[in-house]
Each structure stands twice: as structure tokens, then as C-alpha cells.
């Protein structure tokens with residue numbers, strides 16, 4: 001797993017933190033990353049839009065979920081969708097629009 005130093009944003013009073021980050025591409029890499037905390041520990045980081053500074057971990061390590069964005073299941077009857085933590089609302093909307101044009105949601 002590659003770790004780089006980066007600046008991450010959060011929505012509280014801290015705004016920016018300097019952390020070591022990695023961006024696993026699958027579950028196995030994510031699990032591997034959790035085994036490598038430094039002295040400040042290790043956090044998951046999604047979009048950094050949680051209330052306060054819950055996603056900031058200054059001087060620590062953060063696992064970026066941005067590449068964990070697969071959509072696994074969609075039930076067109078009850079609207080239930082199963083997806084990875086890095087999938088954004090934008091991605092989900094794009095995916096649903098595509099399903100409406102070519103997939104099971106097409107009328």
C-alpha cells in the first residue's frame with residue numbers, strides 16, 4: 001500500500017489537516033491499510049463533509065474511500081441499492097440515469 005502526505009479538508013473549525021493518505025482499490029487493500037496506523041492512529045475519510053471535524057486526523061493516517069465506489073446491487077422494486085462507501089450521490093445519480101435509459105428501470 002502506498003502512503004503519501006496530503007492536505008485534507010473538513011467542515012468544522014480546523015478546515016485543513018496534514019495527513020498520510022492511501023486510497024485502496026478493494027476490500028483486501030482497505031483491510032491491509034487498517035493494519036498500518038502511525039502514532040496518531042488511522043481514520044477513514046469519505047468526502048470530509050461530516051459535521052464538525054470528525055474526519056480530520058492531523059499528523060495521523062487516513063484511508064481515502066474514493067476508489068471504493070462499486071455499485072453492487074439494485075432492487076428496482078423497492079429501490080434498495082447496495083454500494084461501496086466511496087460512491088458519491090453524483091455517481092449514484094449518473095448510474096440511475098443510465099439504468100433508466102438502458103437497464104431494468106427503462107419503461
Ligand SMILES: Cc1cc2nc3c(=O)[nH]c(=O)nc-3n(C[C@H](O)[C@H](O)[C@H](O)COP(=O)(O)OP(=O)(O)OC[C@H]3O[C@@H](n4cnc5c(N)ncnc54)[C@H](O)[C@@H]3O)c2cc1C
Pocket residue numbers: 011043044045046047048049050051054055065085
Ligand atoms: C451542507 C451539508 C448538509 C448536510 N445535510 C445532512 C443531512 O441532511 N443529513 C445528514 O445525515 N447529514 C447531513 N450532512 C452531514 C454529511 O452529509 C454526513 O455526515 C455525511 O455522511 C458525511 O459523509 P462523508 O463521506 O463526507 O464523511 P467524512 O466527513 O469523510 O467522515 C465522517 C466520519 O465518518 C468516518 N468515516 C468515513 N467513511 C467511513 C467508512 N467508510 N467507514 C467507517 N467510518 C467512516 C470518518 O472517519 C469520520 O469520523 C450535511 C453536511 C453538509 C456539509
